Amino acid sequence: MLEKLELVEKRFGELEEALAQGDLYADPEKAARLLKEQKELTPVVEAYRAWRRTQKDMEDAQELMHSEEGEMRELCQAEFExxxxxxxxxxxxxxxxxxxxxxxxDKNVIVEIRGGVGGEEAALFAHSLFRMYSMYAERKRYTVEVLSSNETELGGIKEISFEVRGAGAFSRFKFESGTHRxxxxxxxxSSGRIHTSAATVAVLPEAEEVEVQIDPGDLQIDTYRSGGAGGQHVNKTESxxxxxxxxxxxxxxxxxxxxxHKNRDxxxxxxxxxLYEMQQQALDKERASERRSQVGSGDRSERVRTYNYPQGRVTDHRIGLTLHRLDAVLDGDLDEIIDALIAADQAEKLRTGTEE
Known part of the structure; x- marks a missing residue:
């Protein structure tokens, strides 16, 4: 690890020198690329330099412990520890x-929610999930734009696709993929019986045009008249x-x-x-030797979380986390769950990295 850190610090020094050259900014793309790399390396270099300073402090305190006596030696011992x-x-x-x-x-995300087993009750739950994610996005100062939706007459959602835009959106949403119960x-x-129903969530990183090239000849584009439930606007044109x-x-x-035009976009x-997600999945299969996080594969068939209304609790099954504040979670207070999932993912990567 020390060798790697020394190389990172050396590269950081090279970047500082390059960015100090005035003529670099005649090439804005190169300047932006180097600034981005410097920003990514800064936390590592700062932590490494702090580690070196602390290592020196510990060695100095240990040396003084052997030469001092009494109260001074105790102070050195405390500093060493x-x-x-x-x-x-x-x-x-x-x-x-x-x-x-x-x-x-750091990418924006496209989230898809579909009502699953449970009919109208599942559709109403899908609407609750959409509301929860919208409120969470608002807390994080992200913006939400509905791309397509299919609502029921009772206010439920059969399926919905929406985009969440903001720095780090995918990092905060990526563990939401799977079956929510x-x-x-x-x-x-009328009898007061508890029902169990489900909705599936898929979280996809938004692909840029440069990442996915689509041949117009591979597309079949059909237009038709749109309509909605419950007296919603019905188009008279094929939009x-x-x-x-x-x-x-x-x-x-x-x-x-x-x-x-907007619908087409x-x-x-x-x-x-x-298509980008399909490409990524194909790459994952090719990298068979690369271990994937045990927190969750993102497979929509995987049951990830249960929302129990009678007991007011939420349980994330992947990490065994149970919170007894269902209302707050459904109002978009998701950080505790998401932070725990990120921490578990990091711990797993550290463990598998150590084993390998």
């Missing part, structure tokens, strides 16, 4: 900083869009906007993101 504890903290911090970064962490008494249930990507068979529909955004 304090430096030793700090050194261990810094080593752990550095290990985390050196973990491979998820290249998607709810246990509650439906309003339509809804259905795009089929012929090589993969992926089908994307968008009918939320009255403008055919949104549908292309979703298609591009889904």
């Amino acid at each position: 304090e430096s030793k504890d700090r050194l261990e903290e810094l080593e752990q911090q550095i290990r985390l900083l050196l973990l491979p970064k998820d290249e998607n962490d 709810v246990q509650r008494v439906p309003e339509t249930e 809804a869009i259905r795009i089929t990507h012929l090589p993969t068979g992926l089908v994307v529909e968008c009918q939320d906007e009255r403008s055919q 949104r549908a292309m955004k979703i298609l591009r993101t889904k």
